[in-house]
Amino acid sequence: MxxxxxxxxxxxxxxxxxxxxxxxxxxxxxxxxxxxxxxxxxxxxxxxxxxxxxxxxxxxxxxxxxxxxxxxxxxxxxSGLPRVLFVCSHNAGRSQLAAALLAHRAADLVQVSSAGTTPVAEVEPFVAQVLTEAGVDLADAFPKPLTDEVVQAADIVITMGCGDACPIVPGRRYLDWPVPDPEGAPIAVVRRIRDAIDAHVADLLATLPGST
Missing domain, CATH: 1.10.8.1060 (Corynebacterium glutamicum thioredoxin-dependent arsenate reductase, N-terminal domain)
Known part of the structure; x- marks a missing residue:
């Protein structure tokens, strides 16, 4: 054929x-x-x-x-490193913050990705700024569409409190982190959102293999 x-x-x-x-x-x-x-x-x-x-x-x-x-x-x-996928609507704020913070904290313990159900053109500028302040590099990040491959590959799928529906794959762990949307928020609010997400990341990291 x-x-x-x-x-x-x-x-x-x-x-x-x-x-x-x-x-x-x-x-x-x-x-x-x-x-x-x-x-x-x-x-x-x-x-x-x-x-x-x-x-x-x-x-x-x-x-x-x-x-x-x-x-x-x-x-x-x-086999391989556990994979964590963060999903939000635009992949420009919360999911980018979470992915960057987990990748920064986890080093080589986990493979991290993020995606949006309706991705936009670019990451929110204050998101990049508050990560830079925390010593986290977001220089290469860009909003990405949610595709079947990344959902199928994920061991843990985390939505960011924005009501987005992800395809359900049996055997995966699904979590939702209800945090505010940083879109259009002043820098002080975005910093608080970053810190709230970082607390969730620390809790998650403690549950991953090899983290202790």
Whole structure:
């Protein structure tokens, strides 16, 4: 049976990134699978992009995250680092704060990702500022769509009190952290939201394997 033809790349510059990812995942995923994922990643990010200057680079990074998630799904149960996924509506505030703080605190104990059910174009500026004040780097973060791969790969899925519905995958741990939305809030309020999320992160980290 002939394999389905992957979609044409919406930007020819994506071919270089697709080749890099295909090489990285050689023996696990076909070049056609990689090309389909990077094309889809580009299309999803383009829906909310105000400018497209960095869209090719971001599409490659999103496709890389999705391929890593798929690889995790295909491994034996219990192998690899535990994966934690934070979800909120826009992936611009609470979920970005939580993911950055957990990654900072957990070091190499956990694989962290975040996504939005309706992602926007960029991270809230005060979110980046309060993380910088806490010594946490958010320079490479960008809002990402919630995709099947990252949900399937997650061991723990955490929503951020915004009423977002996630696909339910049996055997996963689901939590909800009810914290206020930092969108449009003054910097002092965003700092308090950061600290509330950090307290949740500390509690979560204490329950993860290898944390004690």
């Amino acid at each position: 002939t394999a389905p033809t992957p979609p044409a790349l919406p930007d020819t510059r994506l071919a270089t990134g697709a080749a890099r990812l295909a090489t990285r995942h050689s023996g696990h995923f076909s070049a056609e699978t990689v090309q389909s994922l990077i094309a889809d990643s580009y299309a999803q990010l383009a829906e909310t992009a105000h400018v497209r200057t960095h869209l090719v680079m971001l599409a490659e990074r999103l496709a890389a995250d999705r391929l890593d998630a798929l690889a995790h799904v295909h491994r034996a149960p219990g």
